[in-house]
Each structure stands twice: as C-alpha cells, then as structure tokens.
Amino acid sequence: MTWSNWQVPPFVTSVFFVLGVLTLYWVTFNWIASWIHNRRINLSDDVISTWYGVIYMLVFVFSIQTLVVGKSDSWQFMNFQLIAITFCAYFLNIYVPYYSFFPIVLVYMVFNQSLGYWQSWGHAITLMLFFWTLNIIRVRFHNNSYAFPIYLLTTISFGGPLWVWMKWKFNFSWGTFWQEWIYLTIFEILLYMYVTMISNDSELKLRLAQFASHDALTKTENFAAYNDDIKYLFEDSNQNDQSLSMMMFDIDHFKNINDTYGHSVGDHVLRQVSSVVKTVLAANDTEIKFYRTGGEEFNIVFPGYDVDETRVVVNQVFAAVNNMEVKSNNDSIRISISVGVSEMCPDDKSPIDFYNRVDQNLYHSKRNGRMQVTFA
Numbered sequence: 001m002t003w004s005n006w007q008v009p010p011f012v013t014s015v016f017f018v019l020g021v022l023t024l025y026w027v028t029f030n031w032i033a034s035w036i037h038n039r040r041i042n043l044s045d046d047v048i049s050t051w052y053g054v055i056y057m058l059v060f061v062f063s064i065q066t067l068v069v070g071k072s073d074s075w076q077f078m079n080f081q082l083i084a085i086t087f088c089a090y091f092l093n094i095y096v097p098y099y100s101f102f103p104i105v106l107v108y109m110v111f112n113q114s115l116g117y118w119q120s121w122g123h124a125i126t127l128m129l130f131f132w133t134l135n136i137i138r139v140r141f142h143n144n145s146y147a148f149p150i151y152l153l154t155t156i157s158f159g160g161p162l163w164v165w166m167k168w169k170f171n172f173s174w175g176t177f178w179q180e181w182i183y184l185t186i187f188e189i190l191l192y193m194y195v196t197m198i199s200n201d202s203e204l205k206l207r208l209a210q211f212a213s214h215d216a217l218t219k220t221e222n223f224a225a226y227n228d229d230i231k232y233l234f235e236d237s238n239q240n241d242q243s244l245s246m247m248m249f250d251i252d253h254f255k256n257i258n259d260t261y262g263h264s265v266g267d268h269v270l271r272q273v274s275s276v277v278k279t280v281l282a283a284n285d286t287e288i289k290f291y292r293t294g295g296e297e298f299n300i301v302f303p304g305y306d307v308d309e310t311r312v313v314v315n316q317v318f319a320a321v322n323n324m325e326v327k328s329n330n331d332s333i334r335i336s337i338s339v340g341v342s343e344m345c346p347d348d349k350s351p352i353d354f355y356n357r358v359d360q361n362l363y364h365s366k367r368n369g370r371m372q373v374t375f376a
Helices: 002-006 010-038 045-065 078-091 098-111 118-141 147-170 174-213 223-240 254-261 263-284 311-322 351-367
Strands: 244-251 289-292 297-303 325-328 331-334 337-343 373-375
Touching: 010 045, 010 078, 010 174, 045 078, 045 098, 078 118, 078 147, 078 174, 098 118, 118 147, 147 174, 174 223, 223 244, 223 289, 223 297, 223 351, 244 254, 244 263, 244 311, 244 351, 254 263, 254 331, 263 289, 263 297, 263 311, 263 325, 297 311, 311 337, 311 373, 337 351, 351 373
Parallel strands: 337 373
Antiparallel strands: 244 297, 244 337, 289 297, 325 331
16 A cells, blocks of 8 residues: 555555554663653663663563454565664563563464464464574674674674564465565665664763762762762751751862872872772772762761761771871872761751761861861
C-alpha cells in the first residue's frame, strides 16, 4: 500500500519505522531516567535501561506481531523483531539467562500459533543462540577496533539461518529470502550507526555534566554540585524530620605553601588531601558526600547524622590529614587542617543559614590556634 499510494518503497518506510521506534525508546528512556534521578531514587541508568529496554522491546515485538498472527505472511515483520533482539542483546547489553529466555520464547510461539511447527523450534533455538552470541561479542569486543566487523559478521551469519527456517516454514521464494536477508543486513548497519551516534552524544553530555559538577583538580564534586545537593537534603531533612550534619575544613597556612613551594606543589597537596579524605569516607559510609567548595576549603555532608554521630568519621578525617607529609624535592611539608562541624537546627531557614553556622565553627578553630575541631 505504501508503494501504490505514495510511491515510497516499503523498505524506505521500514527504515524510518525502525529509526522512529529507536528514537521513541531514547526519548522515553531519558524522560524516565530524569524523573527517577530528580526524585533521588537510587537506581543507576544501567538498571533503568535494562528493565525498560526489555519491557519496551517486548511490547514492540508482540504489538507488531498482532497485525499478522495466524496469517500466511506472518513472517513479514521478522526483521523488525531481529532488530529489537540486536538492540537489547548488543547495544543495551541485556543478559537474559536461558531459564528466563526460554519461557519468553515459548509464550511468543504460543501467541504466534507456531508451537506445532518444527521449523519454529529450529528458529527459536537459533534466535536464543543469536541473543547470547551478541551478549558475548559485546563484552569481549565492544571497545575493540574490530567491533563493527565482528558485529556485522555475527548478525549476517545468524540472519541467514533465521530466514532459512522461515523459508522452510512458509515456502516463499528464494528471491524473497535473499531480499529479506539483505534488508536485515542493511537494518543492522543502520542500527549500529544510529546507536553509535546517540551513544557518542550521550557520552559527550555525560562528560560535560561531570565537568560542570566536579572539580577538575581533585576530582571531587564542586560548589555547584554542593548547592544542588544541599537544597534537596535540606528540604528532605525538614520534611522527614531527619538529621543533617556538615563538616567544613580548610588547609592551614595553604597560602604559605603556594608562596614557598609554588602552585604546582599546592595543587599536589590539594589532590593528596582529597584522596586521603575520600579513602576515609569510603571506608565508613558511601552516602557521605564530599565537595571542594573553595580554594583550600572542603565540605563533607552527612545525611541522616546528628552532630554526635559524625564524631567518629570527623576524627578519622582529622587524624588522617594531620598525619600527612607531602614531599617537595628535598623538603617534607606537614599538613594540618582546621575544622568546623554542626547539625541543622530549627532556626536554619535556608541552606545558607546552615552553611554559615558551620563556617563560624571553622573560623572559631582557626582563630584559636588552628589544627583543631569545633563541634557546635
């Protein structure tokens, strides 16, 4: 009908249909992922992609098959289904164990009224092998310079036998067989190009987001990230009546280090201090958040901690950094920090009020001799 009414070949419309289905997937996935992340639900993009990808492609495969189920030409959408399989197995890297995959295939065969055909059983076994082979080459060769040829060889190699099973079952001509196999190859090439383009764009956006939210020198989150997080944590603590504490510290006499040894040594000190603090925090609680909020100033936020509960971690950070020595040529630079710690209280009307009280405790430590902690 497409060709007779609009003078557009069915293959061209098929290309746009496949690309449209994939574009809809990316748009809806990004919307769902953003919705989940904005609500601070602890799900990674990989987990979301896995579950949503399986559901989306199953709905897609079953939906298009309803148009032709039970008919003599029910094979005509098979290339679309193979593209869905490739997308899930290779590009989304979704692994489905045999004990889960077999029931899915069995349900599909019942739905497609093909359970009594030996050719359909051969097709189903080949399809499962195709899926698992795509999983394997994805893991082994995805970042390899030969990734595309290996991918294409795999899809072509399985595409032929899969269409042979259909030819034996429906007894269509060899001309149709070769046409569908070639179409599948073209679809697979377009799929690879399209997803690679989308992935490169996503990776660029991810790198830009990392750059915007992370300090380039220390690789910790920066003041912009702190601002975003503290607004959410402050509101969440108020609404759920949960504790929220903060530790602020800066490196004592840091200007003298820069003036005496040079800014490259100062940068090295900042990196070393950050590394030590990250190690201490990772050993205690991965939910504790660490930021570089100024030149030599750092903030550590403790969601769910009152001020007394922070003491163990604060003292560990304090001891670890104060025992550091940073080498500069033949000199050894002793590092010390001044610390202020406080808990959010009812008088804090905004995150700034909370920040200022912690800041006052830090300056109390600095005014009273440095290298000490002020809890209040």
